[in-house]
Amino acid sequence: MRRALTSFAGRAGVSLEGRGRIGGMKLLVLGGTWFLGRAVVAGALARGWEVTTFTRGWSGAPVPGAAVVHGDRTDGADVARLAGLGPWDAVIDTSASELAPRTVLMGATALAPVAGRYVFVSTVNVYRGWPDEALSLESEVLDGPPEADEEYGRLPADWTGPDWYYGRQKAGAERAAVAAFGAGRVSLLRPGVILGRGEYVGRLPWWLRRAERGGEILAPGDPAKSIQPVDVRDVAAFALDQSVVSGGQVHNLAAPIGRETMGGFLTACLEATASTGRLTWVPDEVLVRSGLRQWSEIPLWRTHAGVWNIDSTSAFDAGFRSRPLRETVADTWAWLSEGNSPVPHPRWAEHGIAAEKERSILAGIS
Ligand SMILES: NC(=O)c1ccc[n+]([C@@H]2O[C@H](COP(=O)([O-])OP(=O)(O)OC[C@H]3O[C@@H](n4cnc5c(N)ncnc54)[C@H](OP(=O)(O)O)[C@@H]3O)[C@@H](O)[C@H]2O)c1
Structure with missing residues (x-):
């Protein structure tokens, strides 16, 4: 049975209920217990930020020091309850690797009134040319509408052409983030391969x-x-940097x-x-x-x-460091x-x- 959204004092987390806004940067991380999300949370806490994570509580223990909210992004009531716990200065979305665009749209629409910026972790798979062509920000992005469900772009079993399913879903999810927050409040980050602790x-x-x-x-x-490949900590640090910039941003993230x-x-x-x-x-x-x-x-x-032909010049110009x-x-x-x-x-x-x-x-x- 699906778990109800609860805000609780977890083993390592702290309760959000009844808590007012405290000074300093307030960050909501969608995800935060696995690989990239975990590195984002650790990095934010090291910067002295106040961090809330939103996961189902199925995988991975919370990072000590983060406030923990449990719920399912596919469930409208859970997402509405989460939005009620805001406001946040920014949201970093690390948990949309397998979520349909419409799920991202639902969450981002609920959060747009209570959060300043939305940093969406996407992928280089959104480019039509991946993995066959050199890629830059000018490369064509796959179709995928913001309200698409998980069936959008699904390929027939006998398909022998390029596998664009994941890329189309993520491209639709990017458009969902922009539709909800407006391009000027969104950063779209498109990493290639991420390696490091927790992979x-x-x-x-x-x-x-x-x-x-x-x-x-x-x-x-x-x-x-x-x-x-890029290090998970470097992607996390850049996502944090992007959560405090102004204006719309799109960056590929790969080593030089x-x-x-x-x-x-x-x-x-x-x-x-x-x-x-x-x-x-x-x-x-x-x-x-x-x-x-x-x-x-x-x-x-x-x-x-x-x-391995991904141009990340814009990210390096914006402060991305790849160790x-x-x-x-x-x-x-x-x-x-x-x-x-x-x-x-x-x-x-x-x-x-x-x-x-x-x-x-x-x-x-x-
Ligand atoms: N790994 C790579 O090389 C790579 C490359 C390019 C892009 N990316 C992108 O980077 C992002 C981060 O990837 P990741 O590997 O760190 O983790 P991930 O697999 O995308 O996300 C896992 C996190 O999301 C939570 N989550 C999953 N489904 C949820 C749901 N329905 N509701 C609420 N929370 C949910 C999980 O916790 P619970 O299970 O407890 O809910 C967990 O904390 C993804 O968007 C991925 O597409 C990764």
Whole structure:
């Protein structure tokens, strides 16, 4: 049975009921207990901000120090109750990865009268050209109306063209945020791949565990290939910065093109784990011929020309800082080594090549 929205004094949170406005920045985080949302909350608290999180309470413990409100974004009564607990200076929306545009519209419409700005965490998938073309802010954004439901853009089972479902849903959600708050009060942030502490997708954790295991490691493609993951803390810091700027903003968020390479990344994984493993680079053509599932069976490997060709100049001009990838790798290993594990997620199991298959591909090229 669905839980009713409750405002309560959780194990680590504090009650919101009966609480008046206190000085300083007041921030509402939609999400806040998982990966990016958690980093946003931690960053805001470190800035001395007053933070409220809104989640169903299903996954992840609250960050100590944040006020906790439980409810479901798909439920109008829960959202109305949340709005009644305002006002906030800004909202940062980190929980719309699987929500229909109309759900984002409902929430943003309820919050627009009680919040100053809306920072919506979107994705580079909103571009029609992803992952095949170089992307900039001028690139075409997919269709997707603000009132679309979760069926909008769903592809038939026999579809062999580009998978635009997620991108269309997120593009519709961006339009929903703008429709409710007005473009001048919205920041749309479009990250590529986010890595770091708390990652539940299974990309960097898989590579770290593979490096730890050692032996001959299948390294995909070209070691000099540019890649552009960003650290979750850097995305969080920029989202916080964006919550206090004025005017409409749209930014792609990816590491500078050419700064990081696949070779540098895998070397950082070996170093972080003090691995005795050695990398054997296998050309793209061989991997493609082997029928490997790109992006997941070998995490972060994808041959499409646009995957790591994202122009984030506007974000850097606006103060976005992207730390070196080796720092993200080392810190994530430290986090895993402390015995932490990510929130269980179905995508985790999709990641990584089976040891037997890896051995067989390596044997085929020797
Ligand atoms: N990971 C990446 O590489 C990447 C790349 C580009 C963009 N993004 C975007 O970044 C954003 C943040 O991603 P994330 O990985 O940190 O987390 P996420 O999977 O988007 O969100 C999870 C959070 O939202 C809450 N939540 C989920 N459904 C809810 C609902 N119906 N009502 C209320 N709360 C709900 C969850 O708590 P409960 O389960 O307790 O409700 C949890 O705190 C997403 O919009 C994602 O699309 C991620």
